[in-house]
Amino acid sequence: MRFTYFWQLWQVILALAMVIGITSFVYIRLKSPVSTRVRAILICLRILAATILLVCLLEPVLVQQIDITPPNNLLILADRSKSMTIRDVSYNDEKVDRMLPVNHLLFSQDSDFVKQLNDRFTTHIYQFDQNLERITGKTLEIHTGTGLTDITKSIQTAINEWRGQAISGIVLITDGEHNASKFDVDQLVDLKVPIYPIGVGNPNPQNDLGIIRIESDPVSYLDHETTIKVTIRNNGYTGAKIRLMLKQNDRIIGIETTTLANQIDQIATFTVIPKEEGMLQYLVSLPVLDNEITTENNQKKFSLKIVRSQLRVLYVDGLPRWDYAFLKRVLEKDPNIEATCLVLSLAKASSRIQPKFPRSEAELLAYDVLIIGDIKANELTSNQQQLIKIFVAEHSKSIVFLGGKNSLGKKGLGRSEMADLLPIVSPLTGCRSWDQDFSLRLTTQGKFHPIMQLGKTSELNDTIWQDLPPLSRRISGFQLRGGATTLAELHHPTLTEPIIVFQPYGLGKSVLIAAEGLWNWGFGVWGFKDEDNSYPRFWGQAIRWLASQSSAKQIHIIADKSTYLIGEEIKATIYTYDKTYQPFNTANLKLDVTLPNNKVFQIRTDQDNSVPGRYTAKFLADKEGKYTLKASGTFDGVSIGEDKITVFSEQQVTEFENPRLNRRLLTSLATQTNGIYFPIEKARSLPDQIEDQKEPVFATEEKDLWDSPIILILAAGLLGSEWFLRKWKGLV
Structure with a gap:
């Protein structure tokens, strides 16, 4: 006092x-x-x-x-992912699924586990798979979900909810089957919270035969052989002879017989010849063997995009430069492209026998795509230039301009009869060229454009574009035409220069690459050199897209993936354009979804204010099978067209690729975070081992x-x- x-x-x-x-x-x-x-x-x-x-x-x-010492919080995270349905836990002399002992530990009246923890801590119980969800007091049981397992994200999310408050630790009840992303223990160590894993399941290898992955080209061609590689893994069935079956629409289209090796991954190969275009779904299945721990991984679905083959491409360049040599090699190596390549300077010199430029409209129309290299305007006759304009504008064909000092210089194509084919307007003095290395950056439109998809996911695609080798020369100083769209630009903190530009022209399409040195991509992407095919993939899908008729539509719909897992969100993006192919924000859109059971319902579309003319929609894939998304629109009561895509939903099998308890991961996690690992059979001794992390606070x-x-x-x-x-x- x-x-x-x-x-x-x-x-x-x-x-x-x-x-x-x-x-x-x-x-x-x-x-x-x-x-x-x-x-x-x-x-x-x-x-x-x-x-x-x-x-x-x-x-x-x-x-x-x-x-005023705050409550001493303890977070309990219980795994509810698909792998928790595996029946490998001994309980009352029988094998039960992994979820049963977890529910008994947390909610049974016979268990004092939570009561002991409540005597010392303020406990908060969560359930997780890919996502984290708080469990209310009314919950008496955790049900398994359909998602993957993301231990890192779940722990980080739980801790963020209690940021700034005392957390004595995290009790993690799981089988350790982290598969939603790469497991990075350092991220969890940095949280400075002890983690006490409780392992559920049998850590010893169990009898199992399963499909690990299926590999195939993302795009296959009509009436051409497509190779499908299936990686299988077995444990306990060495020497067994099995048959793998490949099905399409419940029809067997391939059978392969193999003898199982000693606990190693094996590859079985199927060869199919697609007979129809579109997005097709296939099923690979393995036989069910005696005493398998799970049969969920004995079959796996995958999708193939089948497109028309043998596109004809005419490539015309002025000189036999590096860009010409590399692109010619890529075109000729693609079995689904019939390429005709000619160098105008060699034709004039008559130094070798080579193809001639088409003399008539009929000869030119035999090609699907025309590529014009670094040539001057006077290297093409007036008649040839008029043929090219008709080829694109009236016959829905496409042209690619490879910008260079000649083609975009003072005497370049910008001053020719086909100047309006270019998606740019060149100055009277010609464009400027800069001989210095530079990298590309995708624009917002480019991130979603079919030409620019070099990775299977948007994240991987961004990484590949960031790591592509630099280009050696860029062309600048021009202006974009009104209907042009920039897909990639100069990667620079202050400058904004278009590099890859697209515009519709008449019924066809025109693309400009205002740079030289794309052949550098043929040496591989940094960080992906052993498996990279970015250069041929870029040109292959660019030619495929240019040869298609999709860009003439005023409505274009895409999905972020072609195949989803049950329980995942299907995310669709819709682009709307006016008659001049400018982004269009005032259309009345309707999106109809046809479910696998052929029922149709409408979902709402939301305008994306960050990108003109773009709308998004999403819904849950809760059934296995094919989903058809059809977008249609009107303006002032008049239809502006429609577009549709097909995607598939399949059962989760990733959770069963390694069906045993990952005790090594959980033990390492406990050691590095100053926690203690317990198998679930000894979990009731855990409460006494958790240290009180709180420090008294007085006011x-x-x-x-x-x-x-x-x-x-x-x-x-x-x-x-x-x-x-x-x-x-x-x-x-």
Whole structure:
């Protein structure tokens, strides 16, 4: 306790002495016939009241320490992913799925596990697979989901919910089958929270035969052989002879027989010849062998995009430069492209026998795509230039311009009869060229354009484009035409220069690559050199897209993937354009979805304000099979067309690729985060092992004692008692 107004001790004693002296003097000298006992009581009452008032004048304050230590939180994360359905846990002398002992540990009345934890901590229970979900008090059981397992993301999300509060640890109940992303233990160590894994499942290899992965080209060609590689893994069936079956629409189209090797991955190869175009789904299945721990991984579906083959490409260049040599090699190596390549300077010199440029419209129309290299305007006759314009504008064909010093210079194609075919407007003096290495950056439109998809996922695609080798020369100084769309630009912090540009022209398409040195991509992407095919893939899908008729539509719909797992969201992106192929924001869109059971329903589309003319939609894939998405639109009551795509949904099998408890991962996680690993059979001894991480926190609280109704009542009571006694004795 302290006083607001501090007096010296002698001052306090003097004041009290004066109160006692004056009060005693007054009552002792009182001449009324009052007994000594009554006088003493009156003196005491007066002195006590005066003392209380004196103390109040000093304003005493009570100072005390208040314990404000926050609750000591403990987070419990229970795995509910698909692999928790595997029946490899011994429980009451029988094999049960992994989820049963987890539910018994957390919710059974026979288990005091959570009660022991609640005695020391404030517990919060979550369930997770790819996503984390808080469990309410009404939950009596966790049901397995359909997703993958993401341990890292789930732990990070749970800790973020309690950021700034004391967390003594995380109890992680799982089989350790992390498969939604690359497991990075360093991210969890950096959280500085002890993790106490409880392993569920059998850590020993179990009898199992399963499909690990299926590999095939993302695009296959009609009436051409396509190779499909199936990687299988077995444990406990070495020497067994099995048959793999490949099916399409429940029809067997391939059978392969193989003998299982000793616990190693094996590859079985199918060769198919597609007979129809479109997105087709196939099924690879393995036989079910005796005593398999799970049969969920005995079959796997995959999709192939089948397109028309043998596209004819005419490539014309001015000189036999590096770009010509590399592109010619790629075109000629592609079995689905029939390429005709010619160098105009060699034709004039008659130094070798080579093809001639088509002399008639009919000869030129035999080709699907025309590639014009670095040539000057006068290297093509007026008649040839007119044929090219008709080829694109009237016959839905496509042209690619490879920009260079000649083609975009002062005497280049920008001043020719087919200048309006270019998606740019060249200055009178020609464009400028810069001989310095540079990299490309995808624009927002480029991230979704079919030409620019070099990776299977958007993340991988971004990484590949960032790591592509630099180009050696860029062309700049031009202006884009009104209907042009930039797909890739100069990667620079301040400059914005289009490099890959597209525009519709009449019924056809025109693409400009305002750079030289694309052949550098033929040496591989940094970080992916052993498996990279970015250069041939870019040209292959560019030619495929240019030869298609999709870009003439005013509505274009794409999905972020071609195959989804049950329980995943199907995300569709719709682009709308006006008649000049400019982004169009005021269309009335409708998106119809045909489910695998042939029922049709509509879903809402939301406008993406960050990109003109782009709309998004998403819905849950809750059934296995084919989904058809058809987008249509109107403006002022008039149809602007429609577009549709097909995607597939399949059962989750990744969870069963390694069907045993990953004890090594969980033990390592516990060690590096200062936790302890327990198998679920010994989980009830865990509560005593969790250390209390909280530190006591105290706050100083001050309370005014003088400013209290009780003090006022006490002082008034003493003075009132004194007055009443005096009144009673006739002293008033």
